[in-house]
Amino acid sequence: MTKIDLRSDTVTQPSPEMRQAMYEAELGDDVYGEDPTVNALQDMAAEMLGKEAGLFVSSGTQANLVSVLAQAQRGDEIILGDKCHILLSEAGGTAVLGGVFPHPIPTDDNGLLDPDDIANAVQPKDYHRPRTVLLCIENTHNWSSGKAITPEDTRRMAAVAKDAGLRVHVDGARLFNAAVALECPPAALVEEVDSVGFCLSKGLSCPVGSVVCGDQDFIDEARRWRKMLGSGMRQVGVLAAAGIVALNTMVDRMAEDHANARRLAFGIAEVPGIDLNPEDIQTNLVRFRMPAGNGAQLAQGLQEEGVIIAPSSHDLRMATHYGIDADDVDFTIAATAKVMAAVA
Ligand SMILES: Cc1ncc(COP(=O)(O)O)c(C=O)c1O
The missing domain is CATH 3.40.640.10 (Type I PLP-dependent aspartate aminotransferase-like (Major domain))
Structure with a gap:
């Protein structure tokens, strides 16, 4: 998996x-x-x-x-x-x-x-x-x-x-x-x-x-x-x-993590139920809010899809890093949309 x-x-x-x-x-x-x-x-x-x-x-x-x-x-x-x-x-x-x-x-x-x-x-x-x-x-x-x-x-x-x-x-x-x-x-x-x-x-x-x-x-x-x-x-x-x-x-390489973080942020910002301004993302940390408080359900659903994030009700974070590429980001965006559709 x-x-x-x-x-x-x-x-x-x-x-x-x-x-x-x-x-x-x-x-x-x-x-x-x-x-x-x-x-x-x-x-x-x-x-x-x-x-x-x-x-x-x-x-x-x-x-x-x-x-x-x-x-x-x-x-x-x-x-x-x-x-x-x-x-x-x-x-x-x-x-x-x-x-x-x-x-x-x-x-x-x-x-x-x-x-x-x-x-x-x-x-x-x-x-x-x-x-x-x-x-x-x-x-x-x-x-x-x-x-x-x-x-x-x-x-x-x-x-x-x-x-x-x-x-x-x-x-x-x-x-x-x-x-x-x-x-x-x-x-x-x-x-x-x-x-x-x-x-x-x-x-x-x-x-x-x-x-x-x-x-x-x-x-x-x-x-x-x-x-x-x-x-x-x-x-x-x-x-x-x-x-x-x-x-x-590894220093210059981190530009890839930042590009992946923005790609991720722009992708998940489109998903209903996620509150995030992707323009805010400058480095490798993507924080977002789940106003309905269903962050733990998102984390659980993502885990079933093979994506791990820290569970939290309202404030969540995804971090990009060495070992995460653009395909992983696209997979995560799709998984987020799928899980949130089910949660809704
Ligand atoms: C801003 C900041 N300072 C300090 C630390 C502590 O680093 P460590 O986990 O190596 O103790 C962290 C860890 O995430 C951090 O985000």
Whole structure:
């Protein structure tokens, strides 16, 4: 039976070239800083993002966690969007493990935070108040259908934070998707920010890993937190090798995922019962609403047709990625129309 898994870009399998590089990787003990493949990946990532140094970490969640904990002390406050991954989908780790207080502010449909809201969220210097130390931005913005945040918008948000003496972190789990969609170098997206993490294990199709980049002092502190979190990994070049292949071969390829996402969005937007403006789709995430609340039935029906999406009543998502082609998209559109006709 056909199996088209659109739950997430995290389901991607490594390419044959990645598997070969993993097999052949030169290894050392990374806790001693002696794994040449990890070091090469970290240097490569830092250079691509215009930062001094990089740090290989186990996941996007850990990239955010070490970035926040390296820049905020217990009792400090961070400003972030009310629909961001750090707030909604990381099990409250920054509060649990770091004692760092999240201060959510509204997020618009494009994944942006209003500079006035940022300025107003900064706590006055008063010993009754937590100290505001960090602004977190997400690019691409997952909950906003993978919207790519432009360098100008990042600059506008970061400028307010900088004026107030805050540091700025970008959760760039899908930063390279943003760079491809906006046709700009990835470094241009993080010029004004102090720290950025991106995932190798999503559209870049590696089996494991993320990289955090920033200045050397920040990376030293993040390394310390990574150690405390139990992720000082040893001969981890076996994973980093896939990351190097990904940065060399998978970035431009993501344009195909974006084209497939738009094809999918334009197709399913025609299906009665699905609420979606396909023009909103810029990268590889297609979010849509099911006003009648029958999303779980759609997910169930699609599963019977061989298409997997995460079940939810009203808000659903399909993600395109390495391994999904235009035929899979067309099959999914047809299956969606068939299932929805039966549901109606
Ligand atoms: C925007 C964003 N940040 C962070 C993460 C966390 O990545 P991981 O699943 O590797 O922990 C995700 C995962 O989907 C994400 O979408």
